[in-house]
Amino acid sequence: MEQRIKKAGVIGAGVMGATIAAHLANVRIETILLDIVPPKLTDEDKKNGLTQESPEFRNKLAKKGLDMALTSKPASFYLPEYAKRIKVGNLEDNLDWLKEVDWIIEVVVERLDIKKSVFDKVESVLSPGTIISSNTSGLSAKAMCEGRSENFRKHFAITHFFNPPRYMKLLELVPGPDTLPEVMEVLADTCERILGKGIVYAKDTPNFIANRIGIFSMFNVIRTMMELGLSIEAVDKLTGPVIGNPKSASFRTGDLVGLDTLVHVAENVYDGAPDDERRDIFQIPDFIKKMLEKNLLGEKTKQGFY
Template sequence: MNKKIKKVGVIGAGVMGATIAAQLANVGLETILLDIVLPQLSDEDKKKGLTPESKEFRNKLAANGVQGALKSRPASFYLPENARLITIGNMEDDLNRLKEVQWIIEVVVERLDIKKIVFEKLETVMTPGTLITSNTSGIPAKAMLEGRSENFRKHFAITHFFNPPRYMKLLELVPGPDTLPEVVDTLVEVCEKIVGKGIVYAKDTPNFVANRIGIYSMLCVVRTMMDLGLTIEAVDELTGPVVGNPKSASFRTVDLVGLDTIIHVANNVYEGAKNDEKRDMFQMPEFIKQMVEKKLLGQKTKQGFYKRVEENGKKITLSIDYKTLEYKPQQKVKFASLEAAKSIPGTAGKMKALYFADDLAGQFTFRTMSDVLLYSAMRIPEIADDIVNVDNAMKWGFARKMGPFEAWDAIGVEASVAKMKKAGLEIPGWVQEMLARGNTSFYKREAGALFFYDIPSKGYKPVPVKPGVILLPSLKDRQKLIAGNKGASLVDIGDGVACLEFHSKMNALGDDIINMVLKSADIVSKDFVGMVIANHGENFSVGANLALVLFTAQEEEWDDLEWAIKTFQDSFMKLK
């Protein structure tokens, strides 16, 4: 199948459907956004003089979806004018317009009965070869396909976008039992190269990969917190950037997502994964059930694990006491091992120090991290075929710096397994076999290429690299470095093109980078046809090294400062 995707239909204009449509429009794909016709006019509609036949009324949900996406924060559209690529309509009047599209994405409410009704309608207008996917977060493909035609089944897959679609890289791709290989290939092509997603190949199991492990991880954190008597804010300190997670850590993330959503996902696993040896972990602790009853759901109800209040004219954030469900001022979090870990450079070093610490913070880190690592290992090949897909799912879906197997390498597989065994934890057989064969890491780098441990072959395989993707560390390992210093490097990336890579702290622009800009301009003008400036850093560049500028100003070295500013300007003018 060599199918070109030029126009897409999105069914369901709720938050997720509208923001998926926005991202499709962002990348230049014309999109038809449809939703149902509301059953009756509202009082406001009547005041406007609308009738049941009015287009404004009949397309109201789709129109509201686009307006919601335009107003959303963070912004769903690259530019507001991208919304012009979205045509709105409804499922009664405009279903035939879907004959124009090459791909239909269903994004309706997470109810199997409703999805089946939608698919039955869609099948009446699908042209031969049209791709049809569902954005479900956990309903099995097999269940959704009951009663569908052979053509529908062959062209169906699950494409699970993560919210918000513009910003979250992950897209879990789950083929149905009869999905054609060429359908999968086409979806990968369009979702990676056009929509800008990172594809994780998942199995048709409850909550797929990211949410299966992510929710398990969250509930491990909750139960360990309760066992050790830690506070909400202490846990967020221990599960945030210090171990490679976003600043929202654990409970702030739940407040963002919504506690009701977390419970829905957990229930889905509990009901669907009856053979999961850790199934009971997905049952909610009593205090969380009480929070839901009290509507303490997070940002959507203005109170969850945290609550913003005004005291003495100032806004402060309170945290919940899960024993009483009352809000209290946050306590200062102080653990010796946490303070020591923060001073260690690099996430791997911080994580390792906390994992092997003996104080309360160390006990918490050991228990929660060990649980998640072991659970992740037990889920292969149930939820995915290899460790690479699991790691990518957790990095791209939850904005973590490392996936579970990368994190396991960071703390040391042999030493951590020894500690786990001493604590009486059961190690999956394939991990023990890997170590017994003398393989002491899940990943290794050789001759500029990255390899991962493959369970079926009991050996290492290259981590797949998509054609057209350039990995600068790999090129430097293969002696492609042209010139460099502490702040920047010039690398030969082939086809007569060089890449200037920044690698100073936060890629701040200082003397080293400026000198390499000047040097690179001279080299490239003589020996290459072009140059790109790129890097793999978390920040492309935070801008000028303001600490150095401040120091120079404080010392009143005005001539030096003036020279630095002129050199900075001259160096980048030279690139022109």
């Protein structure tokens, strides 16, 4: 199949959004990276002479995401100069840029109401035939399509990348209720042949496949650790390379993914699968709730389990 995706737009310049944009740039897909306008000027912004109308202020979050991707370890870009293939902007001033892209990827916080708000904006500039996908790790495609236009519904799917996108081969591809077969074909071809992913087709069930299994494993490990009185370090020794897992094992992987994401995924299964025979496993332990309260989220806040 001839490559159809020449230009992409990524909405959300957090860790995942920025590094997905980086990997698109790696394979010569011109990419637009958009985020919200910051709510207010900081003291540093004022010191630097910025106003609320300054592009440097209005595009600050997208630029911050791009800078993070440039300095990330392991490296998100094949070569640093590939960052020039990414154009940063914001959702208020630059939404029209999305009219020119072939593929829009939503990578905002895992809340259905916020995603729907983003899709409202996307619909206002959506060109016929443009593919839209969400990077959700487990929210329902059907729920995200509710109230959307026929054009949106037919061209919508879930493309769930894993962190870090350049290195993690797995990608879950989930159709919505009305997704056209040719949209799935284009996404599969682009993600597999161009981006180098291994495609797993999933049904629209809570957390799909990988996170449904992975979060069960993680929370079962936590429960066993608490029952046996083991340390975090001991658990990672037991659940890393010694049993064929990556050296990040359990808790270093948790830090990389983010505790807030782990909790969201667990709560999504708990709420969405009331008949699961092991549903109790997905309840959040008190010590993790306290870590969330203290903003100990892992890599993104530079402090978590480690």
